Amino acid sequence: MDRSTIAAVATPLSPGGIGIVRISGPDAVGIALSLFRRGRDGQPLSRGSIDSHRVYHGYVFDGPDLVDEVLLVFMLAPHSYTMEDVAEIHAHGGPAVLATILDLVLDAGAEPAGPGEFTKRAFLNGRIDLTQAEAVADIIEAASLAEVKSAAATISGRLKQEILSIRGLLLDLLAGMEASIDFSDQAGEVFDQEDASRVLLLDVLPALDRLMERHRAFGRGGREFDVVIVGAPNVGKSTLLNRLLGYERAIVSDTPGTTRDLVDGPVFLGGRRMLFTDTAGLRDRAGDQVEKKGMDLAARALERADLAVFVVDAAKGFLQEDMDAFARLSPERCIVVVNKTDLPGAKGFSLPPELSKASRVVRVSALYGYGMDELEGVLVQMADKLMPAPGAGVAVPNARHHASLVACRSAVFSAARALEESVPVDMVAIDIKDAVSRLDEIVGESADAGLLDAVFERFCVGK
Ligand SMILES: Nc1nc2c(ncn2[C@@H]2O[C@H](COP(=O)(O)OP(=O)(O)O)[C@@H](O)[C@H]2O)c(=O)[nH]1
């Protein structure tokens, strides 16, 4: 076991109300106490007098100089995130303050923590399994409420339990097989092959399939819903983006071809993060080289996007160039926004029926904000349909788990077939053992250093 004491800033290094320096390891308490004074005049806190999980108010000093007013918390082993002694210094959330405090902590003898090292220690010290550790990164990266709740279920051990219950079935079979191998010359220890094959086919395989199906349906976690705003120049795309974001993100102008770069911004809508990207628009002849480049960017953004918001100008009527642009979209992944409905010229506007049949249509005035509630409602409905979210509390296997599940399934399948073909039981046991070891990979029972490095490298420092 690693006996070093590690430290890192556990909160983002950007201005915020509070920032936390976290220390874990045998010297965590001593190091924190060495920097901390209860009053400005400098009484230290004595080691014998501290309680676990109590908040102490005081000050961090750099020699004689006051650095910050802080709260200090100790979580003594084994009742901490890492199961080691942990000290957290809650300071003001400024990058310079936090860097200063971290430097003092490192000078006092701590080592800088690597990415995910606190969580890795929680795993190595046996507090959580690997699925729970990975879900810590998932909850941080979650792009929706549903993903938060799914990651929370995994952190609480839901996925681990599902894996362990499948593993339990396999181990029971294995025990029966091994008993029949060991005592094959004695009567009364006959292994029921038919029964075993039923368990594999009717209990184990469906349980594996359910987990794999859940990965296929919901396994692209952490991805925001990507919406690109397209349409002919001057129809009000940039105005619409600004209206959705609630501030002036993109330049609005009545000169066509103003927007050339991709301009984007995130919005939290219907419990998920959506990223809206404004584009140069789509038309066949660009005004100049730069606009042409902007349109290429728009076309590429469109390919990546989950949904297109196709804007048309109701006052101008539906033009051939609108039709050409629409032809490049997939109608089931598109909302048609009829804009500028405030203008008198918009009265007689109608869309070609093939278009209004194929796609959802919303009438708005981006300039005045009419129709925006309806548009937001349709955006949420489309997102729910195109990027379905797991139900609350449903643990979703990630890509790593899925790969192990696939391997496990094939070992189980081959065991079931072998049983049907009356292959000797000791051969079948090899397949079952293989299946068990695949499940062990998922929970980290048999994790090698390479696997752990791969898992924890996606974490941020301080987690
Ligand atoms: N009356 C009216 N004008 C709008 C509306 N939306 C945009 N505009 C105007 O149309 C012009 C082009 O808007 P802009 O957002 O730059 O269009 P883009 O080229 O598609 O990005 C600007 O003068 C806007 O003020 C609207 O809903 N009603």
Ligand SMILES: [Mg+2]
């Ligand atoms: Mg624009």
